[in-house]
Amino acid sequence: MQPELLFFSPTGADSLLLSLFIIFAAAKLSAEFFERIRQPPVVGEILAGIIIGPSVFKLIHHTELTHALSEMGVMLLLFTVGLEVNSRALFRVGTISLLVAVCGVVLPFIAGYFFMHYTGGNTAEAIFLGAALVATSVGITARVLSGMRMLSAKSSQIILGAAVIDDILGLLVLSIVTSIAKGQIKYGEILTTAAVSIGFTLFVALVGTKIVKRASPSLERLRIGHAYFVGGLILCLGFSVLATYIGMAAIVGAFLAGMALAEISEHTTMHNQTSAVMEFLVPFFFVGIGLQVDLSVFTDKQMVIMSLILTTIAIATKLLGCGAAALPLGLRAALQIGVGMMPRGEVGIIVAQLGLGMGVLSKASYAMVVFMAVATTLIAPPLLKLLYDERDKAASTSPESEIVEPEQPLSSM
Amino acid sequence: MQPELLFFSPTGADSLLLSLFIIFAAAKLSAEFFERIRQPPVVGEILAGIIIGPSVFKLIHHTELTHALSEMGVMLLLFTVGLEVNSRALFRVGTISLLVAVCGVVLPFIAGYFFMHYTGGNTAEAIFLGAALVATSVGITARVLSGMRMLSAKSSQIILGAAVIDDILGLLVLSIVTSIAKGQIKYGEILTTAAVSIGFTLFVALVGTKIVKRASPSLERLRIGHAYFVGGLILCLGFSVLATYIGMAAIVGAFLAGMALAEISEHTTMHNQTSAVMEFLVPFFFVGIGLQVDLSVFTDKQMVIMSLILTTIAIATKLLGCGAAALPLGLRAALQIGVGMMPRGEVGIIVAQLGLGMGVLSKASYAMVVFMAVATTLIAPPLLKLLYDERDKAASTSPESEIVEPEQPLSSM
Numbered sequence: 001m002q003p004e005l006l007f008f009s010p011t012g013a014d015s016l017l018l019s020l021f022i023i024f025a026a027a028k029l030s031a032e033f034f035e036r037i038r039q040p041p042v043v044g045e046i047l048a049g050i051i052i053g054p055s056v057f058k059l060i061h062h063t064e065l066t067h068a069l070s071e072m073g074v075m076l077l078l079f080t081v082g083l084e085v086n087s088r089a090l091f092r093v094g095t096i097s098l099l100v101a102v103c104g105v106v107l108p109f110i111a112g113y114f115f116m117h118y119t120g121g122n123t124a125e126a127i128f129l130g131a132a133l134v135a136t137s138v139g140i141t142a143r144v145l146s147g148m149r150m151l152s153a154k155s156s157q158i159i160l161g162a163a164v165i166d167d168i169l170g171l172l173v174l175s176i177v178t179s180i181a182k183g184q185i186k187y188g189e190i191l192t193t194a195a196v197s198i199g200f201t202l203f204v205a206l207v208g209t210k211i212v213k214r215a216s217p218s219l220e221r222l223r224i225g226h227a228y229f230v231g232g233l234i235l236c237l238g239f240s241v242l243a244t245y246i247g248m249a250a251i252v253g254a255f256l257a258g259m260a261l262a263e264i265s266e267h268t269t270m271h272n273q274t275s276a277v278m279e280f281l282v283p284f285f286f287v288g289i290g291l292q293v294d295l296s297v298f299t300d301k302q303m304v305i306m307s308l309i310l311t312t313i314a315i316a317t318k319l320l321g322c323g324a325a326a327l328p329l330g331l332r333a334a335l336q337i338g339v340g341m342m343p344r345g346e347v348g349i350i351v352a353q354l355g356l357g358m359g360v361l362s363k364a365s366y367a368m369v370v371f372m373a374v375a376t377t378l379i380a381p382p383l384l385k386l387l388y389d390e391r392d393k394a395a396s397t398s399p400e401s402e403i404v405e406p407e408q409p410l411s412s413m
Numbered sequence: 414m415q416p417e418l419l420f421f422s423p424t425g426a427d428s429l430l431l432s433l434f435i436i437f438a439a440a441k442l443s444a445e446f447f448e449r450i451r452q453p454p455v456v457g458e459i460l461a462g463i464i465i466g467p468s469v470f471k472l473i474h475h476t477e478l479t480h481a482l483s484e485m486g487v488m489l490l491l492f493t494v495g496l497e498v499n500s501r502a503l504f505r506v507g508t509i510s511l512l513v514a515v516c517g518v519v520l521p522f523i524a525g526y527f528f529m530h531y532t533g534g535n536t537a538e539a540i541f542l543g544a545a546l547v548a549t550s551v552g553i554t555a556r557v558l559s560g561m562r563m564l565s566a567k568s569s570q571i572i573l574g575a576a577v578i579d580d581i582l583g584l585l586v587l588s589i590v591t592s593i594a595k596g597q598i599k600y601g602e603i604l605t606t607a608a609v610s611i612g613f614t615l616f617v618a619l620v621g622t623k624i625v626k627r628a629s630p631s632l633e634r635l636r637i638g639h640a641y642f643v644g645g646l647i648l649c650l651g652f653s654v655l656a657t658y659i660g661m662a663a664i665v666g667a668f669l670a671g672m673a674l675a676e677i678s679e680h681t682t683m684h685n686q687t688s689a690v691m692e693f694l695v696p697f698f699f700v701g702i703g704l705q706v707d708l709s710v711f712t713d714k715q716m717v718i719m720s721l722i723l724t725t726i727a728i729a730t731k732l733l734g735c736g737a738a739a740l741p742l743g744l745r746a747a748l749q750i751g752v753g754m755m756p757r758g759e760v761g762i763i764v765a766q767l768g769l770g771m772g773v774l775s776k777a778s779y780a781m782v783v784f785m786a787v788a789t790t791l792i793a794p795p796l797l798k799l800l801y802d803e804r805d806k807a808a809s810t811s812p813e814s815e816i817v818e819p820e821q822p823l824s825s826m
Binding site for chain 1: 429433444448478481484485488635636638639642643647650654663689690692693
């Protein structure tokens with residue numbers, strides 16, 4: 001592709017920079033408004049995307065470029081969150097995270113399957129819709145918890161651990177579902193995918209920190225500027241690529257890279273520098289979710305009702321599934337975890353796009369999934385804000401939790 | 414454009430993240446090597462682009478995305494440089510900057526014109542080649558000077574001032590040249606362009622700081638996180654867009670935005686946060702220059718000789734033109750300024766692309782200009798490293814210079 005002639009353009013404005021300006025300024029203006037009405041700014045940024053996007057003002061469309069910036073934004077978000085998470089603390093809640101993830105996958109899948117089945121979809125469409133309800137988009141929850149400085153709370157740790165496991169399970173569900181839709185199930189391939197993704201995650205979580213610690217003196221000997229920051233970014237990008245090779249989400253790789261670096265980042269400026277890059281790029285992720293909404297398909301009344309029912313199912317199944325698994329920790333923690341696992345965000349949309357592309361999902365079902373994904377994403381942040389308070393923060397500062405304290409909050413959310 | 418399905422891609426790696434990883438890692442590996450052989454890392458990053466690009470390993474091509482990241486990188490670079498520059502200090506060297514810019518535009522243009530004229534080009538091609546020799550790419554010099562903590566030296570201030578004026582002059586030359594190539598000169602349009610671009614620059618430089626100072630208390634009242642950083646980024650993007658509307662380079666807008674914010678940035682974390690974003694994005698700019706090189710056209714011996722002659726002309730004319738204008742400051746300063754104004758970088762390539770697109774420049778002439786642009790860009794940094802030493806730094810710390818001291822160097826170049 002020939003790049004446009006932008007630097008010396010006697011013919012008018014640079015469309016790339018104009019898009020960046022509109023997206024960034026709209027996101028921050030809206031975030032400021034939401035701060036003032038005491039609502040989570042992340043909701044404002046997603047709504048800004050809907051408003052400037054194809055649904056309302058049609059200023060910006062979701063292009064390859066907004067998609068790329070959005071992906072970079074969420075990658076850096078999960079990397080920065082990883083930098084604040086101690087892998088040992090995460091392992092301590094490993095069993096309950098596993099339980100939360102499994103219940104939060106099984107229940108939505110079954111409910112989604114039967115919803116589609118009883119509303120007239122064929123089997124392939126029903127299992128694909130089930131799959132679209134499975135995967136949690138952890139970016140939203142992570143941003144809200146981090147903004148409230150709640151990442152070190154026990155329930156937050158469980159959510160993060162469950163989100164990683166959820167991604168692996170979601171990947172396996174999608175592999176199986178795709179195989180079924182194509183007419184043949186390749187058990188060998190699915191088993192390999194499972195083994196490799198679990199192996200990668202455990203390897204990084206278990207020995208990543210130790211390897212990084214041993215390698216860090218050689219970073220000191222580098223002559224380029226900001227060696228820790230640069231090294232961290234390379235590890236983040238490398239692990240993200242590796243994760244996608246395995247078939248996992250890039251953000252899981254970024255999160256694991258951050259976690260491996262958590263201990264050595266304490267004594268460097270890496271965390272502040274990464275946060276700055278994240279602050280610049282992450283609005284493109286949230287706005288990007290809004291840009292994918294096309295409200296014009298919701299002129300049909302039945303469509304609206306169906307979408308609302310699907311959204312209710314999506315909310316109820318994660319709340320019940322994840323919440324029930326976390327109930328031994330008390331109702332409060334169970335609710336926090338259930339709500340934290342609720343947003344489907346970009347992950348739900350991507351599964352639906354895959355189904356649409358394969359011809360398995362109808363356009364109407366696709367639109368319903370997008371509605372559900374955005375609605376669950378918009379509902380979770382205000383609920384999280386209500387469910388967390390000073391008690392959770394107090395619990396997090398106990399020495400027992402062994403949490404890496406952030407140098408500064410990711411955001412004043 | 415439908416974004417690819419990347420988050421859950423059972424079919425393999427994410428090509429976007431893979432490109433980011435390869436570009437960033439190659440740039441930093443090469444920069445580290447150049448630090449070790451005591452050469453400017455920026456040269457290493459450009460060479461990394463040539464090596465991973467179409468000329469050698471063909472791993473990465475210059476696409477819309479690498480172009481977008483490259484443009485964001487150089488915009489943030491000039492914004493960060495602007496944050497370190499005091500507009501009053503820049504005005505103090507205004508007259509000499511103007512002289513440097515004018516001589517550095519006239520001499521290369523005439524020499525380029527006659528070179529093409531005597532080697533068989535028609536008049537239109539000759540004036541376009543002249544125009545391609547005119548514009549300095551200030552990004553390279555700014556990065557090297559900033560890395561050496563030399564931005565506050567008097568000669569550095571003259572270079573920055575001259576680069577802004579050079580951009581306005583280059584824009585006018587290009588408007589005239591384009592009119593001639595199209596067969597009719599629109600004097601009215603050209604005069605308007607001149608008036609608007611000079612007016613914009615003077616307005617921001619003269620009253621920008623005062624307006625920003627008066628507006629900054631309202632930034633304090635914002636509830637979103639990192640209000641200064643966010644506000645700075647919005648101003649940077651906004652001024653970049655405005656500059657392109659006028660017809661100027663986006664980076665001039667970014668530089669002016671930085672300069673307007675220089676004083677209030679002293680007491681905030683804005684500078685550190687902007688530097689971090691810049692450090693992440695700027696390698697895409699330098700690698701991007703390398704990616705645009707296609708060495709395969711240089712199998713023809715005559716082509717190589719012609720390119721070398723053109724490069725010599727490009728070096729000599731800026732050295733003589735800018736140097737002569739700065740001679741009253743002494744030979745050392747004159748050499749520093751002549752070399753600092755030497756790189757043509759992406760600006761030369763873009764003018765050549767414009768000429769190629771209009772059918773005015775032949776493919777051979779285009780290739781020669783790209784060679785010249787990259788060669789001047791590679792030669793300047795090592796020369797700058799030789800020409801600056803502690804004496805220049807000592808001069809910069811005198812209270813008279815009224816320079817905003819950076820909180821930390823942009824790079825350890």
